[in-house]
Amino acid sequence: MKVSRRFYQLLRPRLGLFGVSLILLSGVGLFEILITSLVIPLFDNVLTATPADTAMTSNGMARRFLEIVNQGLSALPGSLVTQLALALVLLTFFKGVCLYYSNYSMGYVGQRILMEIRTRLFSHVLKQSMSFFSLNSTGKLMSRIGSDVEQLQEAVSSSLGEFFREIITLAALIGYVFMLDWKLALLAILIAPLAGVLTMTMGRRIRSVSLRSREDAAVLSDQMQQSITGMRIIKAFGMESHEGNAFIRKSMQLFRSNMKAMSILILNSPTMELLGVVAFVPLLYYAHFHIVDRTVTLGLFGGVLFTLFRLYDPIRKLSRIHVQYQRALASGSRVMELLDTDLEIRDCPGAHDLEGIRDGIVFRDVEFHYADDAEPVLHRINLEVKRNQMVAFVGSSGSGKTTLVGLLPRFYDPTQGSVLIDGTDIREFTQESLRRQIAIVTQETFLFNDTVFNNIAYGDIRASEAQVMEAARAALAHDFITRFPMRYQTVIGERGQRLSGGERQRISIARAILKNAPILILDEATSALDSESEKLVQEALTNLIKNRTTLVIAHRLSTIRNADAILVLERGHIVESGNHESLMAQDGPYRRFFRLQSSETPV
Numbered sequence: 001m002k003v004s005r006r007f008y009q010l011l012r013p014r015l016g017l018f019g020v021s022l023i024l025l026s027g028v029g030l031f032e033i034l035i036t037s038l039v040i041p042l043f044d045n046v047l048t049a050t051p052a053d054t055a056m057t058s059n060g061m062a063r064r065f066l067e068i069v070n071q072g073l074s075a076l077p078g079s080l081v082t083q084l085a086l087a088l089v090l091l092t093f094f095k096g097v098c099l100y101y102s103n104y105s106m107g108y109v110g111q112r113i114l115m116e117i118r119t120r121l122f123s124h125v126l127k128q129s130m131s132f133f134s135l136n137s138t139g140k141l142m143s144r145i146g147s148d149v150e151q152l153q154e155a156v157s158s159s160l161g162e163f164f165r166e167i168i169t170l171a172a173l174i175g176y177v178f179m180l181d182w183k184l185a186l187l188a189i190l191i192a193p194l195a196g197v198l199t200m201t202m203g204r205r206i207r208s209v210s211l212r213s214r215e216d217a218a219v220l221s222d223q224m225q226q227s228i229t230g231m232r233i234i235k236a237f238g239m240e241s242h243e244g245n246a247f248i249r250k251s252m253q254l255f256r257s258n259m260k261a262m263s264i265l266i267l268n269s270p271t272m273e274l275l276g277v278v279a280f281v282p283l284l285y286y287a288h289f290h291i292v293d294r295t296v297t298l299g300l301f302g303g304v305l306f307t308l309f310r311l312y313d314p315i316r317k318l319s320r321i322h323v324q325y326q327r328a329l330a331s332g333s334r335v336m337e338l339l340d341t342d343l344e345i346r347d348c349p350g351a352h353d354l355e356g357i358r359d360g361i362v363f364r365d366v367e368f369h370y371a372d373d374a375e376p377v378l379h380r381i382n383l384e385v386k387r388n389q390m391v392a393f394v395g396s397s398g399s400g401k402t403t404l405v406g407l408l409p410r411f412y413d414p415t416q417g418s419v420l421i422d423g424t425d426i427r428e429f430t431q432e433s434l435r436r437q438i439a440i441v442t443q444e445t446f447l448f449n450d451t452v453f454n455n456i457a458y459g460d461i462r463a464s465e466a467q468v469m470e471a472a473r474a475a476l477a478h479d480f481i482t483r484f485p486m487r488y489q490t491v492i493g494e495r496g497q498r499l500s501g502g503e504r505q506r507i508s509i510a511r512a513i514l515k516n517a518p519i520l521i522l523d524e525a526t527s528a529l530d531s532e533s534e535k536l537v538q539e540a541l542t543n544l545i546k547n548r549t550t551l552v553i554a555h556r557l558s559t560i561r562n563a564d565a566i567l568v569l570e571r572g573h574i575v576e577s578g579n580h581e582s583l584m585a586q587d588g589p590y591r592r593f594f595r596l597q598s599s600e601t602p603v
Helices: 002-037 039-046 060-074 080-126 130-135 140-180 180-229 231-236 240-291 297-339 401-406 431-436 452-457 465-474 478-482 501-515 533-547 580-584 589-598
Strands: 360-368 378-386 390-394 416-421 438-442 519-523 551-555 564-570 573-578
Touching: 002 060, 002 080, 002 140, 002 297, 002 378, 039 060, 039 080, 039 297, 039 431, 060 080, 060 465, 080 140, 080 297, 140 180, 180 240, 180 297, 240 297, 360 401, 378 390, 378 401, 378 452, 378 533, 378 551, 378 573, 390 401, 390 589, 401 519, 431 438, 438 501, 452 465, 452 501, 465 478, 465 501, 465 533, 501 533, 564 580, 573 580, 573 589, 580 589
Parallel strands: 390 551, 390 564, 438 519, 519 551
Antiparallel strands: 360 378, 360 416, 564 573
16 A cells, blocks of 8 residues: 555646546546447347337336437438447547547656656665665666566556546446346346455465566576676686576576466456356346346347446456556565665755865764674774875775775765864765765776767766866876777777776776866775876876875875875774875884885895
């Protein structure tokens, strides 16, 4: 019910158009009754040698309705057969017009709801902290945003209109058959409670099976995403067979889940058909008795019988729609679960914009640990970075360097303590304005499958061509870019695969230069490069660092000799701090790191 209530909340702004669709569907139901009613004069006055008298109909309302139908037919030109043919064509045409516009209106409402769900879902994911992405794999998130929403789309876009159409048609036909002969109608619907119980049982079963199927699909999506992005490693270690077998196992699990769902879906139609036939049996005995007794005309019985056969179609479709709806609820519950995920990083009430940096950055008594890890990653970190200073962080893997620096752009929030800019806690600034003041260049450079120009302009999407080219020159990227046939309009492939490591890094630096932010974070920006590429990138970084407050995570210590301050981290603690000369004068961790990298012989 929770998912249904959420859908209703999304429907409320569109109730006007939804109401118009229901009115048109009511017209469809009316035309359906009128078309069905043509069977009675067809049997009584055309297909029999002796025309029947409508006075034989014991129901006064039915007699009056049939008189109105006959009057309408007499207004048409030609013989009775011609009149029936014209009436059938005209009524079907007007029914089709109402059906088209009602389906279009209902489809519009459904598609708008789905678009809103999809955009809300994507926006919600974009606002999540980095902790969220460390706990949720890319493949599983893509499954929820992609295939689960597609499952909803299948139900909402096609089944929403069909559901209301069949409900109204069913209600109209039931009212019509009761008007003709309520005893016949009661005999026909004796089987309805059993049909309802079977439909609800199958619906509950299909929902649980579909939920398992969507989870298996998410696991398979995750496997595909990891295999495609890690293809170089798979081939390097000759693990194609291993990955292929793992994919087959997960595909087989999804196959079994889908087959369970299919077995329930395909059982629905024959079950409803069997119940319909069983319900028809007592009608034969009733009709035989009353036709012989001449209390019911052949046309009236034919009309009732034809209506009952028409009733079977909406009943069968509603049963199928209910099962599909339960499948959609399984996907909807997964979508809503993601939408309901709490945002760890929020703008506080009254948050204001950060406009540059005047004094500096302070980390005060900062501690941090991940949600699923009781052991703190950072322990009471205290440090100050003055404006336009360059501060470097050194330490072995897992010492907390990246986590510490990630607190500044609020990728995470401290578990205890605070990070301040110009004496103000950064949580008092809006996230957008805070991150606008920070440029980041990382070791694993991410470039989009787009042109060189658009990748650089990602630093400032309003930048002109001249500004982009100026940033590329400052990053020493302009020369290799102009060697491409399409120059700045060259598409560089997914994650920049058409570029070398050094070229990708210089594009990333150009992007940071174009952003022109006063705070710069360099996360091991040269650690994965060869010596020649490192030299070019280091020159580009020199241009980038000028007049900026810079935090550097260093792997190669030779790149931070000129840092104003160097901090050595071990297991989340700052164990040493100073500049290069003062730290080398001590026989501490920094000197040991430097000797390992430079093969320095102990004095």
